[in-house]
Amino acid sequence: MGSYCELYISNFPIATTKNEIDPFLLSIFQPNDLVIFDRKIGDRFQLLYGREDSIDEQEIAIQYFNTAQNLKDRLNVIGFTMKKVEKEFENTKRESLERLHEWIKDKSFSNNKNIEDTLKAEIELLRNSNLADFLSASKQIIKNGFKIDKVNSAKPENTVVEYLMQDNYGLEKFPYGYDQRTLLRALLEITKPDEKITYDITELVEGGYYESDPENIYEEVIGNVTYDYKIGDKFLILTEGSSDIQILKNSLELLYPHLFGYYSFMDFGISNASGSASSLVA
Structure with a gap:
């Protein structure tokens, strides 16, 4: 089944990884952002997950958190500006449109009127929507706490809201490329400066995915990055x-x-x- 860690704006999950901490997301926090405290399992953020059968059971919560303004400043410093967000948005949208057109041409894939209509509707939405539309829709989703598994019973009139909530992965249909720091930087533009941003790694530590003391996990994760550049370089x-x-x-x-x-x-x-x-x- 696996364990998950989640990045939240307030109490809304915007990014999730399974069985590992995302070093790129962790890099926007610092070791002194770590907080460890006792809580009931029922006090977890319930929008994404919770165990109702053990709601009163105690656990040790392990989180990194800071304010939206501080994380926005950090992202700007390391190059994740709104200019980059706009560029990644347009690139990703263009790639999505190209892929959708290829799927429509491939009749072994789209030889079904319902599938073809769905693809055409997505093409139409992407063509007629810009970054501001997606940010506005995301703000509505976060503000109203729409469920991850389904849109609230009152169907939203905003077609971009409906599009973003089609899958079970939060806001991952937002065109942002492959680095979730880009998605976070975009969403911080519509977030109040003092809003709390939390990266909760409780389940991974509880599940034994990291054997280090929680205080040492930051250095372990950042230090093990093997990409062409060191994510933790100053x-x-x-x-x-x-x-x-x-x-x-x-x-x-x-x-x-x-x-x-x-x-x-x-x-x-x-x-x-x-x-x-x-x-x-x-």
């Missing part, structure tokens, strides 16, 4: 001298503590570098 700040480093470091930690973990600073002591503009260039 931006290195170089300056003319050590005093500049100290000023910038202290200022960043004071003014933007939620971004501090994304930067590292040149250590003049270890590198034995001399301070000057010419040395910095060299």
